Amino acid sequence: xxxxxxxxxxxxxxxxxxxxxxxxxxxxxxxxxxxxxxxxxxxxxxxxxxxxxxxxxxxxxxxxxxxxxxxxxxxxxxxxxxxxxxxxxxxxxxxxxxxxxxxxxxxxxxxxxxxxxxxxxxxxxxxxxxxxxxxxxxxxxxxxxxxxxxxxxxxxxxxxxxxxxxxxxxxxxxxxxxxxxxxxxxxxxxxxxxxxxxxxxxxxxxxxxxxxxxxxxxxxxxxxxxxxxxxxxxxxxxxxxxxxxxxxxxxxxxxxxxxxxxxxxxxxxxxxxxxxxxxxxxxxxxxxxxxxxxxxx
Amino acid sequence: xxxxxxxxxxxxxxxxxxxxxxxxxxxxxxxxxxxxxxxxxxxxxxxxxxxxxxxxxxxxxxxxxxxxxxxxxxxxxxxxxxxxxxxxxxxxxxxxxxxxxxxxxxxxxxxxxxxxxxxxxxxxxxxxxxxxxxxxxxxxxxxxxxxxxxxxxxxxxxxxxxxxxxxxxxxxxxxxxxxxxxxxxxxxxxxxxxxxxxxxxxxxxxxxxxxxxxxxxxxxxxxxxxxxxxxxxxxxxxxxxxxxxxxxxxxxxxxxxxxxxxxxxxxxxxxxxxxxxxxxxxxxxxxxxxxxxxxxxxxxxxxx
Numbered sequence: 031x032x033x034x035x036x037x038x039x040x041x042x043x044x045x046x047x048x049x050x051x052x053x054x055x056x057x058x059x060x061x062x063x064x065x066x067x068x069x070x071x072x073x074x075x076x077x078x079x080x081x082x083x084x085x086x087x088x089x090x091x092x093x094x095x096x097x098x099x100x101x102x103x104x105x106x107x108x109x110x111x112x113x114x115x116x117x118x119x120x121x122x123x124x125x126x127x128x129x130x131x132x133x134x135x136x137x138x139x140x141x142x143x144x145x146x147x148x149x150x151x152x153x154x155x156x157x158x159x160x161x162x163x164x165x166x167x168x169x170x171x172x173x174x175x176x177x178x179x180x181x182x183x184x185x186x187x188x189x190x191x192x193x194x195x196x197x198x199x200x201x202x203x204x205x206x207x208x209x210x211x212x213x214x215x216x217x218x219x220x221x222x223x224x225x226x227x228x229x230x231x232x233x234x235x236x237x238x239x240x241x242x243x244x245x246x247x248x249x250x251x252x253x254x255x256x257x258x259x260x261x262x263x264x265x266x267x268x269x270x271x272x273x274x275x276x277x278x279x280x281x282x283x284x285x286x287x288x289x290x291x292x293x294x295x296x297x298x299x300x301x302x303x304x305x306x307x308x309x310x311x312x313x314x315x316x317x318x319x320x321x322x323x324x325x326x327x
Numbered sequence: 328x329x330x331x332x333x334x335x336x337x338x339x340x341x342x343x344x345x346x347x348x349x350x351x352x353x354x355x356x357x358x359x360x361x362x363x364x365x366x367x368x369x370x371x372x373x374x375x376x377x378x379x380x381x382x383x384x385x386x387x388x389x390x391x392x393x394x395x396x397x398x399x400x401x402x403x404x405x406x407x408x409x410x411x412x413x414x415x416x417x418x419x420x421x422x423x424x425x426x427x428x429x430x431x432x433x434x435x436x437x438x439x440x441x442x443x444x445x446x447x448x449x450x451x452x453x454x455x456x457x458x459x460x461x462x463x464x465x466x467x468x469x470x471x472x473x474x475x476x477x478x479x480x481x482x483x484x485x486x487x488x489x490x491x492x493x494x495x496x497x498x499x500x501x502x503x504x505x506x507x508x509x510x511x512x513x514x515x516x517x518x519x520x521x522x523x524x525x526x527x528x529x530x531x532x533x534x535x536x537x538x539x540x541x542x543x544x545x546x547x548x549x550x551x552x553x554x555x556x557x558x559x560x561x562x563x564x565x566x567x568x569x570x571x572x573x574x575x576x577x578x579x580x581x582x583x584x585x586x587x588x589x590x591x592x593x594x595x596x597x598x599x600x601x602x603x604x605x606x607x608x609x610x611x612x613x614x615x616x617x618x619x620x621x622x623x624x625x626x627x628x629x630x631x
Contacts, residue, residue, distance in 0.1 A: 048451050048532065051443035052459075055503055058440060062500035063466060066477035073477060129376075132369050140370045147377045150384060153612045155561035157583050158601045162383040164586075165390075165594070172382050202380065255468075263470030266563035270583060284472045291476045292568075300476050307473040315468025319461060 067308065073301040086298075093302035103303065105278055106286035109193055110262070113200070113282050118261035121201035123254055126208020130216050131238070133209075145209075152206030160270025163199035164188070167271070192272045192280035199267055204260065208253050215249035216242070248321075255318035262311055283307050391598035409599040418581075419603055426577035426604075429495050429566065430559035436499030437555050438548065441506035446536050448507070449514040450522075460511070466504040474501075475568050482569060489571040498565055502555045509554070513547025514540065546618075553615045557608045578604040 074093055076086045097103045129148065133141045151159065166172050167187040174184040187195045219242055227241045243250065265284040268274065274281035274289065281289070283303060291300025394406040413419050448456060478497060479488070487493035517540050525535050541548065563579045570576055576584070582604055585597055 049447050049453070049455075051446050051532075051536075052448070055440040055444035055507060058436070058496065058500040059466070059503055062478070062497050063469075063474065063504075066474050066481055067469075069481055070474070070477040073480065129373075132373055135366055135369045136373050137366060137370055140373050144373045144377045147380050147384075149612070149616075150609065151380065153557065153608055154384075154605050155563075155579055155582075155608065157561075157563045157579055157586070158387075158605050161582070161586055161597065161601060162387055165386060166383045172386050176382070202383070259468045259470065263472035265472045266567075266579075266583075270563075270586065284470075287473070287476065291479075297476060297480055301480075304473040304476050307470055311468060311470040311473065312465070315465050318468055319464050322464070 070301050070305055070308065073298055074305045076298050089298070093299050094306075096299065097302055097306070102278055102281070103286065106281050106283045106303075109280065110282040112193055113197055113264075113268075114258055114261045116194075117197040117200035118204070118257040119254060121197060122204045122208045122257050122261075123250075125201060125205045126253070127212050127250075129205065129209045130212035131242075133213065134216055148209055149206045151203055154203070156203075156266035157270050159203045160199070160267045163195070163202065163267070164271045167195045167199075188272060189276055192276065196268045196271055196280050199271060200261060200264060203267065204257065207260075208257060211249055211253045211256075212246070215246040219245045251321055252318070255314060255321065259311060259314050259318070262307065262314070387598045387601060390595050391602055393595060409595040410603075413596050413600045413603070418585075419578075419600060421574065422576060422578040422581040423604070425491070425575060426560060426579065429491060429498060429577050430556055430562075432492075432495035433498030433502065433559050434552060434556045436496060437502040437506045438510075438552050440499070440503060441510040441551065442536070442541065442548070444503075444507045445510035445514045446532070446540065448511045450519070460508075463504045463507050467508055471501050472564055475564055479568050488569060489575065491570070491575055494566060494569045497569065498559050498562065501565070502558060506551050506555055509551050510547065513544045513550070516547070517543045549618075550615065553611050557611060560608050 075088055075090060077089045077092075129144065133144060136144070154162075169186045169188075173187065177184045185191065223245070224237055224241055227237050232240065263284060264282070265288065268280060268282060268285055269288070272280045274285040278286075284307065287300050287303040287307065290296045290303060391409050392405050392407070394404050394408060447453075448460060482488045482490075482493060521539055521543070522535050525539050530538070561579060563583060566577050567580050567583070570580070573581075573584075578600075582597070582600060585600060
């Protein structure tokens with residue numbers, strides 16, 4: 031806009047030329063992301079199978095009606111909800127906030143130690159984290175050893191409460207993100223605001239609810255969105271720990287989708303499930319964007 | 328490890344400095360006494376928590392150096408046998424090299440493309456800019472797990488399954504939305520004045536980008552590079568689905584097959600391999616946190 035007004039016929043060409051650096055990204059995104067998502071929409075309405083393919087037929091909404099009649103799918107939806115709400119919305123979010131708040135008050139070495147430990151679990155590759163958590167929850171594993179030490183009842187966690195185990199595993203692995211976001215947000219809360227509330231006689235909880243949380247509201251919302259989106263697509267952690275089992279008692283949507291498509295060779299059905307997952311992610315993503323409101327410039 | 332203490336304290340003037348220094352503190356001794364007692368109890372709580380959090384990691388380290396490793400936290404009878412057993416071409420070197428090729432290549436693709444894409448997005452005014460940015464931001468939220476089945480079908484049809492090059496490109500493309508978004512917000516922070524001076528001297532757009540903008544945003548480029556690489560290095564699902572031949576599998580998948588193919592007796596070796604596999608990303612993150620502060624890296628993602 032600020033450039034010298036060129037001859038009108040040259041302007042679009044110049045714009046095109048200046049947009050040229052976008053091309054490689056555009057091609058990659060179209061071929062590898064937009065393309066598959068478009069395919070995904072198409073496949074979801076077919077009976078595509080990978081083995082013994084005798085032509086692919088258009089089956090309309092049958093994959094979707096089938097999904098919503100399938101108790102296993104509904105089970106997966108339910109478990110996904112438990113997993114996302116339990117481990118992301120409640121677990122990671124509140125533990126992250128608690129850690130960030132406590133770390134503000136802790137001494138420097140303790141702050142460093144806590145931060146390092148929590149972040150280490152986050153940086154660890156997904157499969158390694160899954161493996162460690164598998165060992166942790168295994169019947170002869172560390173958790174039961176700790177419980178025995180404390181004279182508390184023990185369980186075969188991966189069999190009796192697999193969804194709880196994977197939720198805790200995801201909290202263990204993912205909390206660092208929330209912690210870093212909240213640490214950054216808390217450091218920007220004006221100290222005089224908190225001190226003023228304290229002088230007015232507000233207790234620690236009141237200060238948290240009435241002063242700190244309203245100030246960092248935006249960070250809380252953003253963080254909620256991001257951890258929800260991340261948790262929605264967790265696959266490796268659960269697959270390493272339980273393979274969705276025993277039975278289907280920890281089979282969240284990504285695991286269900288994988289097993290339908292690759293173990294039962296029902297690509298069409300698996301794709302329909304993937305589309306549902308994409309749609310849910312899309313809704314969250316759209317809400318997230320609205321919250322961020324890309325700055326107008 | 329300078330992880331926790333750096334993030335919040337690096338950028339900008341700290342708000343607390345704005346408190347008028349003359350204001351008398353009314354709470355005197357009581358406040359200070361309660362403060363230190365409070366600090367001690369907070370310290371204890373955090374230390375206990377850290378210890379609990381550390382248990383799985385500790386188990387891995389102990390299992391990797393103990394000769395008789397089960398699932399218990401055993402008193403170590405130190406041995407290097409586990410490490411020596413896994414340090415061969417088939418178990419360690421090839422998967423690590425594959426991982427390096429896939430993730431290094433994918434990171435290179437992602438960083439190069441996102442630098443190029445970020446430049447017009449940061450500097451050019453166009454009606455298409457905002458919709459494009461929204462689309463990019465929207466795609467950062469899409470669960471990439473859900474795209475894998477259609478990608479697999481697509482790769483089967485064009486015969487790209489088990490191709491390392493195609494997998495590398497896909498990894499790069501999947502990381503692009505976040506890369507572009509992060510890179511663009513870093514580029515927005517580079518003042519435009521120097522650029523204009525160079526333009527007056529007759530530099531072309533690309534010259535300005537490579538000679539002036541990029542050197543000024545080197546920390547941002549480092550952040551995008553390291554984060555992209557760490558993300559890819561840990562990614563299990565993409566190579567798991569797209570690659571078949573055992574000799575092409577990266578460490579993320581081989582550690583999984585290791586896990587499913589072996590029974591209890593070899594958890595020591597598995598732990599040793601897990602450590603070897605994890606060390607590169609831990610080092611990279613440490614480097615990043617030390618030099619730039621952890622919070623800095625997240626700034627772009629959270630503030631938008």
